[in-house]
Amino acid sequence: MSGDRATSVFAVRHVRFRYPGAGRPALDGVSFEVAQGALYSLIGPNGSGKSTLLRILLGSLRPDQGSVAYAGKSVTQWNRRAFARQIGVVPQSEEMTFPLTVREMVAMGRYPHLGILGRMSVEDRESVEDALRRCDVTELADRLMSQLSGGERQRALIARALAQRPSTLVLDEPTVSLDIRHEMEIFELLAELSKDDGVTVVLVTHHINLAARYADRLLLLAGGSVAAEGPPEDVLSRETVERVYEWPVMVDRHPGSGWDADAPQVIPLSGDPRQQ
Amino acid sequence: MIARNAGRLLSLALLAAAALVASIALGAADLPPGDVLDVLLGRGSEPARTIVWSLRLPRAILALQVGAALGLAGAAFQALLRNPLAEPxxxxxSGGAAVGAVAAVVLGLSAAAPWSLPIAALAGGLIAIGVVLRIAMHATRGMDTRVLLLAGVVVGAFFNAVILLLLTFASAETFRSAVFWMMGSLAGASWSVALLLGAYLAPAMAALFLMARPLNLLSVGEETALYLGTPVERVKLATYVLASLLVAAGVAVSGIIGFVGLVVPHAVRLMWGSDHQLLLPASVLAGGGFLLAADTVARTAAAPAELPVGVITALVGVPLFIVLLTRRRL
Incomplete structure (x- = not known):
């Protein structure tokens, strides 16, 4: 895919994917590009194919048709260790079969950078401590993962991805169980990583309104196809949102005075037709 | 961190060394530790030298090796299957190996040529490894460890049925020796067995040590392991084959000795956490030392009768494990 513009890190072309045994494809004809340093958000209703698309982006599923390239090279051809030095992933959830401390867990983020003997250099240690600090889990570092609350665990998983010092960060609903402060802190952190550190961020989220405020571009999936793609103000029109989510809404503007002022905000209406 | 882990491994090595000295000193004829050291340094009386060099030392070495193999295989299987109940x-x-061994006994091979028994057991173990792998491997999706676990359990059940079938038609004498073999014993030790086993175990163990970080990742989840740069299918296959080879060899030379491979990795985890970079070598040392100590008790507690060593590993290991379990984190 040498024809891709140098500024796009992910280039997805006509991707079609069907799970074995499933009737209709989970994804069909999906194409988009993620520009370097962008904060790019995948949104859509439950079952629209967001997580499947994420797995295809990350090479853990192979598309039946179409192609996915990262930095100009097909994702299936990347060496996994080299890929892991580029891309940090925050999965939706993880099993904890055996007791692990937060620091042990976050240190795993350095594995793709270590030599065969696995000795952690000073730089490796600094990356771990730095990631713990940025995600506000330094005080929890010696606690067991199994003892953390949902929000703390989520922040530890993000810390592990940051410890990788990735040039791209991919997150699958990272703020699902967080309260307002921690949710906002994660979004602020992602914005900071994208704006200040030049990290490309790809984010799956159900929080349309936060995505609208923080993301540079949105991809709205519906039934495995792209319903709309572009800057939030273009994607989140009342007609599109009502059609895709099958619920009456109104679209307002964010009243704040910050850089995200005027971002479109979707307000779901009650089912009572008199309100519409 | 590295210095702390080295200290922990050193302390386990010293415990194993203490068990080694005790196992050489204790027996039908007790030797004071001073005499033991004399003999090991090439001095000492002729009878003491014979007892140590041809009887106790090869058996002690074999116990260390088998315990080490079981401890390591248990830790590896628990990570591979993401299941704390997994054991070697x-x-x-073991079912495959037992079919091989019982067949050798029932068919009279082992009476004619004693070395045929471990070879038949090893062959049975290798067949079991191949059969289970064949079931668990999917052509395109690779190895599903949930299928692997179920395949292992049902294949084991099938082999148990075959053993019972073989024993149904066996004479009382054959029956007895087959059952004794299955209970596990290190009495068959000799230098040639210990050296052969050592040459076989060393490379397999070294290769498994290289899996330490991939196993850390696998025990968190296969998808995470992939995203952190692990060639997941290769690691699963290598871990399964290497750990199974350790078990097959251990069972071939000493029968089915229970509890070492379940209890030892958990005990290490409860004390020092789940990092496989420490857990794997610590399970080797603790497994070896634990089985050697248990075998020494089995030899001496009811002398001149010898207790089945698997009884000791369970009787000592389970209460110890329960103490750790109730005191420490999980």
Whole structure:
């Protein structure tokens, strides 16, 4: 895919994917590009194919048709260790079969950078401590993962991805169980990583309104196809949102005075037709 | 961190060394530790030298090796299957090996040529490894460890049925020796067995040590392991085959000795956490030392009778484990 513009890190072309045994494809004809340093958000209703698309982006599923390239090279051809030095992933959830401390867990983020003997250099240690600090889990570092609350665990998983010092960060609903402060802190952190550190961020989220405020571009999936793609103000029109989510809404503007002022905000209406 | 882990491993090595000295000193004829050291340094009386060099030392070495193999295989299987209940015999290798061994006994091979028994057991174990792997491997999606676990359990059950079938038609004498073999014993030790086993175990163990970080990742989840740069299918296959080879060899030379491979990795985890970079070598040392100590008790507690060593590993290991379990984190 040498024809891709140098500024796009992910280039997805006509991707079609069907799970074995499933009737209709989970994804069909999906194409988009993620520009370097962008904060790019995948949104859509439950079952629209967001997580499947994420797995295809990350090479853990192979598309039946179409192609996915990262930095100009097909994702299936990347060496996994080299890929892991580029891309940090925050999965939706993880099993904890055996007791692990937060620091042990976050240190795993350095594995793709270590030599065969696995000795952690000073730089490796600094990356771990730095990631713990940025995600506000330094005080929890010696606690067991199994003892953390949902929000703390989520922040530890993000810390592990940051410890990788990735040039791209991919997150699958990272703020699902967080309260307002921690949710906002994660979004602020992602914005900071994208704006200040030049990290490309790809984010799956159900929080349309936060995505609208923080993301540079949105991809709205519906039934495995792209319903709309572009800057939030273009994607989140009342007609599109009502059609895709099958619920009456109104679209307002964010009243704040910050850089995200005027971002479109979707307000779901009650089912009572008199309100519409 | 590295210095702390080295200290922990050193302390386990010293415990194993203490068990070694005790196992050489204790027996039908007790030797004071001073005499033991004399003999090991090439001095000492002729009878003491014979007892140590031809009887106790090869058996002690074999106990260390088998315990080390079981401890390491248990830790590896628990990570591979993401299941704390996994142990070396859960995937049917021991069942296959037992079919081989019982067949050798029932068919009279082992009476004619004693070395045929471990060879038949090893062959049975290898067949079991292949059969279970064949079931668990999917052409396109690779190895499903949930299928691997179920395949191991049902193949093991099948082999148990075959053993019972073989024993149904066996004479009382054959029956007895087959059952004794299955209970596990290190009495068959000799230098040639210990050296052969050592040459076989060393490379397999070294290769498994290289899996330490991939196993850390696998025990968190296969998808995470992939995203952190692990060639997941290769690691699963290598871990399964290497750990199974350890078990097959251990069972071939000493029968089915239970509890070492279940209890030892958990005990290490409860004390020092789940990092496989420490857990794997610590399970080797603790497994070896634990089985050697248990075998020494089995030899001496009811002398001149010898207790089945598997009884000791369970009787000592389980209460110890329960103490750790109730005191420490999980």
């Amino acid at each position: 015999y859960v995937l049917g290798v």
